[in-house]
Amino acid sequence: MKLRGWIVLAVAAGLAAPLAFRAQGPGPIEPRPKLGKAEPKDSQPDDVRVNIRADSTLVLVPVEVSDPLNRPVSGLDAENFKIFDDKVEQKITSFAMEDDPIAVGLVFDVSGSMQRDLNQTRMAAQRFFNTANKGDEFCLVVLGSEAHVAVPLTDRPSQIDSELMFAKGGGSTALLDGVYLGLNEVKKSKKLRKALIIISDGGENNSRYTETEVRNAIRESDILIYAIGVFGTGYGSNYSDQSVLSNLTKETGGRMFPTQGMPIADFADKIVTDLRNRYMLGYSPSNAAKDGKYHRLEVKLVPPKGLPKLTPHWKTGYYAATQ
16 A cells, blocks of 8 residues: 555654564764754655645554564554544554665764674674665764764665774764764655664763754654664663663654673564564544644554454654644
8 A cells, every 4th residue: 555645744664564464583973953844845756745744634653563572563454553642542544564665774883882792783784784675775873982974875785884894983972963963864865764773882971962852853753763772681780871772762663672692683683574564554633733732642452362462662743733
């Protein structure tokens, strides 16, 4: 089911595979750029507006569903979902799973605290880019004491492989700056589906941007965020570092995967599987006020009988149109 020709109010990156029930295994920062408003309609592909504040009547909410083993589940139907906009249930008017081309940014931490895991994190990144589909776009942000865009948006993932091999490590961690730069670079793509993948230990200590500023930028974007949290075996020993990655990913409907001493490259496979298995729910808000306010979203499942407990993951909200 293609979404071309529809007018869109809110699109958060979500990727899906064909419908079939299954549970699958496993330089310096630039001056603070602002996440500007969407490009004019005539510059968007196929007359589709991709702007969290766009003037329209349809809200699109990508949802990923996982089983108790943290594996994505496909094969559900529209009647298995309920969606609430500011606690008011909405009528789902469109439902699909798709695998359109995507734009993906990698935020890659090479700071001093990541040095012992650098070879493993390089392997994880390379495994992810080896799964690229035709039409996908990629970019790379490398961060240490400072963050910079090492590879701008490209349709040739081999460029990123080369850059990763020669990325030098060391220094402190400008994680939030790296995420902010990644958001801005991925936002340049005209792909309908966008995602950011962070590989880091979450040890933020040298950014110009605050977590609040980055979270506000995330809310204004249509970008799904995943993270591989390289926390070693002491998962409970450094909660503040874990919470940064967890908070950023949860805001978008993505997830943070703590490695807990497991092979880091395995988590690249988990993220790819998640990205390729997402439902897209659409509805026309019962409250059509164009007040620019932030709307909280909630998704509930009504799973078929006989299934184990399933957990939905979705973007937490969107901004209404202003006029």
